[in-house]
Amino acid sequence: MSAAARVFAGPLRYVQGPGVLDRLGELLAPFGARPFVVTDPVVRSMLGSRLEQSLAAAGLKPVFGTLDGEITYAAVEVLLGVLDGEVADVVVGVGGGKALDAAKAVALRTGLPVVTVPSIASNDSPASGAVAMYDEAHVMISVDRLPRHPAIVLVDTELIARAPADFLRAGIGDAISKKFEADGCWAGTGAIPVGGRPLRTGRAIADACYRTIRAHGVAALEACAQDRVTDDLEAVVEAVILMSGLGFENGGLSLAHALTRGLVRARGAATAAHGRHVAWGLLVQLAAEGRPDDELLDLIRFLHSLDLPTNLGELGMANPTSVEIEAIGELTMTAPHVLNLAVPIDAASVAAAIDRVETLAARR
Ligand SMILES: [Zn+2]
Numbered sequence: 426m427s428a429a430a431r432v433f434a435g436p437l438r439y440v441q442g443p444g445v446l447d448r449l450g451e452l453l454a455p456f457g458a459r460p461f462v463v464t465d466p467v468v469r470s471m472l473g474s475r476l477e478q479s480l481a482a483a484g485l486k487p488v489f490g491t492l493d494g495e496i497t498y499a500a501v502e503v504l505l506g507v508l509d510g511e512v513a514d515v516v517v518g519v520g521g522g523k524a525l526d527a528a529k530a531v532a533l534r535t536g537l538p539v540v541t542v543p544s545i546a547s548n549d550s551p552a553s554g555a556v557a558m559y560d561e562a563h564v565m566i567s568v569d570r571l572p573r574h575p576a577i578v579l580v581d582t583e584l585i586a587r588a589p590a591d592f593l594r595a596g597i598g599d600a601i602s603k604k605f606e607a608d609g610c611w612a613g614t615g616a617i618p619v620g621g622r623p624l625r626t627g628r629a630i631a632d633a634c635y636r637t638i639r640a641h642g643v644a645a646l647e648a649c650a651q652d653r654v655t656d657d658l659e660a661v662v663e664a665v666i667l668m669s670g671l672g673f674e675n676g677g678l679s680l681a682h683a684l685t686r687g688l689v690r691a692r693g694a695a696t697a698a699h700g701r702h703v704a705w706g707l708l709v710q711l712a713a714e715g716r717p718d719d720e721l722l723d724l725i726r727f728l729h730s731l732d733l734p735t736n737l738g739e740l741g742m743a744n745p746t747s748v749e750i751e752a753i754g755e756l757t758m759t760a761p762h763v764l765n766l767a768v769p770i771d772a773a774s775v776a777a778a779i780d781r782v783e784t785l786a787a788r789r
Contacts (some may be wrong), residue, residue, distance in 0.1 A: 429622070431623060431651045432617065432619050432620055432621040432622075433624050433626050433627060433675050435574055435671050437577065438578070439552065439580070439677055440578070440580065441659070441663060441666075441667075442554060442659075443586075445580070446581040446584065447478075448579070449755060450481070450482050450485055450541065451483050452579065453478075453485060453515060454481065454485065455494060456483065456538060456576075457514025458514065459512065459514050460487045460514060460516070460517050460540075461488050461490060461513035461515070461516045461537075461687035461758070463485070463489075463492060463516065463520075463527050464489070464491055464518075466491055467521075467724075468520035472544070473489075488513060492504065492508040492523055494526040495559045495563055496530065496559055497558065497560060497561060498530075498558060501527065501531060504527060505531060509755060512730075513537060515533070515540060515576070516532045516535070516537050516540070517527045517541075517542065519542040519544065520542075520544050521544060521547070522545075522548060522550055525550060525551055526702070529554075529556040529789075530556050532571060533556060539571065539576065539625070541575045541578050543580060543585075543608050544588065545588045545592040545593075545596075546593050546662050546664065546665045547596045547599075548699055548700060549600060549603075549669035551575070551578050551580070552667050552670030552741075553674050554570050554619065555568050555618065556568065556571065578667070580666055582658060582662055585662050586648065586658055587738055588649075588658070590649040590762065591767030592752065593661070593703060594732060595700030596669075596733060597642055597731060597733070598698070598700030598701050598703050598704030598728075598731075598733050599699060599703045599704075600638060600668070600669035601634075601635060601703075601707060601733075602632040602679075602681035602706065602707040603634050603635065603668070603672035603676060604631045604632045604672070605711065606676065606679035606765065607627060607631035607632070607677055608628065609765045609767060610628075610678070610762075611623060611628055611676075613679070613764050613765040613767065615677065615762060615765040617674065617676065618677070618678065620676050623675060624675065627674070627675025627676035628676045630662075630668050630672045630675070630676065631672030633654065634668035635666055635671050638659050641656075641657040641658075642727075643730055643731060645658045645662075646661075654673075678762040679762050679763075679765040680706065680709065680763060680770065682703060682762055683757045683760035683784040684703075684705075684706035685703065685760075686757055687752065687755070687756035687757045688702045691740075691753055692740040692742055693740070693741035693742040693743065694740040696741070697734070697741050699733050700733075701733060704728055705736070708724060708725060708728070708782045708786075709779050710766075710778075712781040712785075713775060713777075713778035721781075721782070722785060722788065725786055725787065735786040736783050737779070737783065745783075750776045751773075751776050753779065754772035754775035754779070755772045757772070757775050758772050
């Protein structure tokens with residue numbers, strides 16, 4: 426693809442609302458009678474009979490596969506073995522990130538369309554064409570890409586509301602950066618995840634994602650903590666799954682996500698949720714861009730109101746040393762997204778930006 430080509434890609438259909446899980450059978454019927462449904466053990470025991478009912482009511486004869494453990498290439502082979510050479514019409518992932526990635530990986534191997542049904546909203550992947558693959562030690566080894574996005578993304582907000590609020594909190598952290606990352610990509614020279622340079626559309630969606638979270642984020646987390654589906658929760662789930670997914674794939678990623686390269690190896694912070702890494706990473710991006718203190722303090726206070734991290738201590742790295750901060754800067758520079766910024770950066774300027782955020786967060 427030429428450097429000048431601008432691209433937009435996304436799922437064919439997105440359905441969101443309380444109780445929409447019971448419409449799964451009706452939505453799958455046009456694909457054919459034999460869906461291959463991939464879940465994790467928790468979802469299988471929690472929702473298995475409800476899924477069977479919905480599919481049977483639509484006259485479907487599903488095959489069920491369960492992903493137990495990490496989403497590895499070996500685990501995908503085990504799932505393909507469940508099909509035992511029989512033909513399926515569509516692959517359906519129901520559950521958390523691993524089950525959805527497993528369904529996408531099966532779709533990648535078989536060429537079948539894929540439908541994603543997230544049971545939590547902890548990141549931007551359900552609507553995306555990305556497939557995160559790991560090894561047995563939970564180290565990410567590859568991000569594969571589907572040639573076609575999910576055919577349907579089905580989001581039952583009752584499931585999201587009933588799940589622990591920390592999942593939605595992490596999803597907000599992963600989503601809140603997208604506006605600034607898309608702005609960085611627009612100003613910079615790098616590529617967007619679907620390939621090529623961004624159109625205006627991806628950036629506009631990322632901007633709407635940010636405004637939705639600012640307006641509804643706090644109330645949505647309150648609703649989620651009480652297992653209630655409210656308009657605020659609906660708005661934020663749409664921002665976290667649909668707008669964030671479309672926003673990053675079509676608007677591009679930038680320094681906020683590049684910093685996760687360092688954080689996944691950082692003392693204490695390595696095991697924090699991806700969305701918590703990204704929320705803090707956004708502050709560092711704004712600092713690296715030379716934004717005024719007031720703008721950073723405004724966002725620091727907002728992240729604090731959501732109980733998202735604003736310094737390394739809150740990410741799990743108490744009393745970071747300058748050597749540790751420099752190491753985060755070095756690893757950050759290995760991410761391709763560092764080209765997606767209005768200002769050129771290097772490991773030293775990233776470390777200086779981290780120091781600036783540590784100082785400002787203390788003034789909160
Ligand atoms: Zn992310």
